[in-house]
Amino acid sequence: MLEILKQSSNPEICRPLAEAVIEIALEFNRKFGRKPAFMEVCGSHTMSLARTGVKQVLKNEVNLISGPGCPVCVTDQRSIDAMIALAEGENRIICTFGDMMRVPGSAKTLLDSKIAGKDIRVLYSPVDAVRVAEENPDKEVIFLGVGFETTIPILTLMIGEAEKRMIGNFSIWMTTKLVEPVLRFLLDAGEVNLDGFLLPGHVSIVLGEESYQYLVDEYQISGVITGFETAELLSGIYKSIELALSGQAAISNNHPAIVSKTGNQVIHQWLDKYLTNCDEAWRGIGVIPNSGLDLKPEYDQFNAKKRFTVDVGEPRKTKCRCGEVIRGLIAPNECPLFGKACHPINPVGPCMVSAEGSCAAYYQYMRESF
């Protein structure tokens, strides 16, 4: 099996595959007189497309636009400020994914708070936060629950675990995001012209292929569920162009080895048990109704927003254009701060700090000079 999986980065497959994509893209160009344009919804796609060189190799033939799929980047400034303010309280241990540490709040970052002596812990496996709570019964342990559909189920596991072990000093600050509402927002706004979406391979594990049918039925636009390795990305783009050429909108599952028609049903049960839809504010967009998931009222004891109040003022205004980057309206290097005032060492906006943020991916992997 490992041999099969390895093929996805085998240059003997990837190079000719890239040529095949270029060829079909040229065919599209001949037919429509322009480059085909696709949005990669997922931040990991943004990062992989840049890191593997796919975006670079196709830059003259295919327009790949980064979408709102980096959970850190789409979190609005007020939420980020709130999470940082949360860490200021006494007798608290804040547990978080590493991604959040350097995100700039209006006044400082979580990393700044850690340096100033606050107990902030980076976890790889979030369920460990429940153990931290158990080991520190005299402290309040709060997990910063950011994430899309792939990560949200893991947050419910933590609640399940805390419930089972009757841990009273554990809670989650939920600020989660869902893919469908934001895709609908982008399509309704009609600001970007797209020939289709590269749909996120890992989120689709949870959602399943059929969940995207609304794209075809309501918006007549195609989507191809795509993996993250070089050959998977290339074949996902190939299929997208093929669909665009056919003139027929459809959802295509280009990652069937891990994505099923209806998604992971066990995960759906966990989500249904603990969570309910809620409105969420998105950076650069504002509140989208029902675009996130929050704990059901019966789990208020684990809901940090119900247990703690934080005061945050008006977010600091900057010239950062992350909001437009997230919506696919501008490329990272069109922001006046890019690479100058805003830099991975001193990021102004979250897109520059998260590893899969469009600006960081662009800065790390897309700059070239010969």
Place this chain on the structure above:
Amino acid sequence: MCVGVPAKVILKKEYSAVVDVMGSQTTVGIIFVPEVELGDFVIVHAGQAMSIVDESYARQSVEEWRRLIDARNSEAVK
């Protein structure tokens, strides 16, 4: 959106499993994939197995890439 890595299950317990990622081992939760069996590959995200990799589909994908490449090559010969 989410880092996910294929890992092979080498020891299965009730709610967790030891998996091998190219020779390194770690323990992951398997609550979301109760049907997982020893030797299966799973996609791991943030310490949890999210999906079992279907070998026949994985093979099909590789074959599809090869067909795509071959089709191009034979066209080039013509």
Place this chain on the structure above:
Amino acid sequence: MEKYISLAHGDGGELSHRLIRDVFIEAFGDGNAAMFDAASVAISASKIAVTTDSFVIKPIFFPEGSIGKLAVAGTVNDLAVSGAKPVYLTCGFVIEEGFPIADLRRIVTDMANEARKTGVKIVAGDTKVVERGCADGVYINTTGIGVYEANIGCSLEFEEGDAIIVSGTIGDHGIAVLAARGELGITVPITSDCASLNRMLEMVLQHTEGVRIMRDPTRGGLATTLVEIAEDFNLTMKINELDLPVKKEVHGVCDLLGFDPLYIANEGKAIIVVAANEKDKVIDLLREFPEGKDAVVIGSIIGKDKGQLLLETPLGSKRLLTRLSGTMFPRIC
């Protein structure tokens, strides 16, 4: 003898005396040097190299190494990549009150063993003890003195086409130490590459011509060190992703945590930039040593004007590599 270090071990009195006698002199051997405020040593060169480095690492003991081995090898390597032959070391210890003396003994023994292996003498030392909670176990500073031999060294004159060689697999130390911390629950069957490279690099310098520069890619990893060379000498360097030697286990951990092996620390690797016509000879020489058995050419100098490091991806595209920016945190996205 006491089991733990106390503040009295650092006050210069009887306990300090005993600690020096029973732990340090016991291991390092030369009792005479301890009788004076400074060591007098003979040097047979008109030019010497001096370097200093402080070592703080968690955990203090890790697979195939310890802070002691590291403190000797690290400084020896800084001298060796500068083209100097390491001859003397000094060491300064900052120890936290309550540190087990058995562990200190183990560390000092590791230092003595590594020094013996590399042929350097530890000629002066110092110990300070700080209150519990003011340090994390033990910190060591070592200063190294090396001598330059006539007509041997790095030219620092680069040509287009010069080969970039790395002496073995990258990222082993960083990943081994990360796993040894136990915080991530990952078991990795690899050990730190911590090793003194002076004998191997001396051999390269003695038997080849055309070595331009040597560096050891420690913190910040291979990419950071190469960026520094490129910027310092205004070179355009290109390395090929497919040629980078990375152990599959290191690759696996990096995939899991979202790390890049190019930015993971090494403690027993050298980068050598050498004239193209000498590259095979250098590789052959390196491969005669266990520390150099995986040595490979990973790229070349493609220009002398930009001060940039480029990575060629397996697809054939190129991208700019930058220094490591900030601490790496395990990430989910």
